[in-house]
Amino acid sequence: MDSVNDVMIDEDGVFKYILIELCEKKRGGSGSGEQRKKLIIRGFEWAEFHADILDRVSPKFDQLGLTYECLGGGRIRHDKQQQSIHIYGYSVGFGQADHGKAQELVCLKYDYPEANITWSNSGY
Template sequence: MSLEQEVDIDASGQFKYVLINLYLKDDSSKLLVRGYGWGEYHDDIYQKTLELALAAGLDTECLGGGRIRHDPDKKEISVYGYSVGYGRANHSEAVKLIQKKYPSYKVDWSNEGY
């Protein structure tokens, strides 16, 4: 897990994700997608990313969350749902970033489900 990659998600499975705005030292920012099966709550994932950012002298803001279903065999990623604590992320923004990392995948999103 690092702050360098825009998208860092588990290689397969269904898991929670958060969309994070990382504020850089030059007053710019970049969006991050972080999704892991070990995150029991969306906040677990956000707090780990925040910890890394603070250690680097940076700040973040959680823009919401949802879930990701990653099927590497079918080369499909689905982004959907919401976070009870942070609200629904802008899934279309998350999908744009995911599609850049996985250009050969079918990546879609929906506001349905939890």
């Protein structure tokens, strides 16, 4: 699971994104398992629907033996030149993602001024 990037989004433009929870089961000595979880986001301009993103990225998770769940989606407006990212909206198929969690992940990847990475629950 550590080999999976937390954030993979297009470097510029307005596009759909999804928030995904990955799970990996670690075996304990007594046979009980401890589950490790990780949140990731994926967003691409080529995606017509949010489900298109999940369809494209899920085979890698299957190969790694990870289970996954799409926790919702929305849109991202990424302006690389202005060093700004705005996360907003929802997915008709998956519902609205927790944009605050998506913002936390994006802040870890991009060294933009903190005030330039924003989110809102309004808009589509």
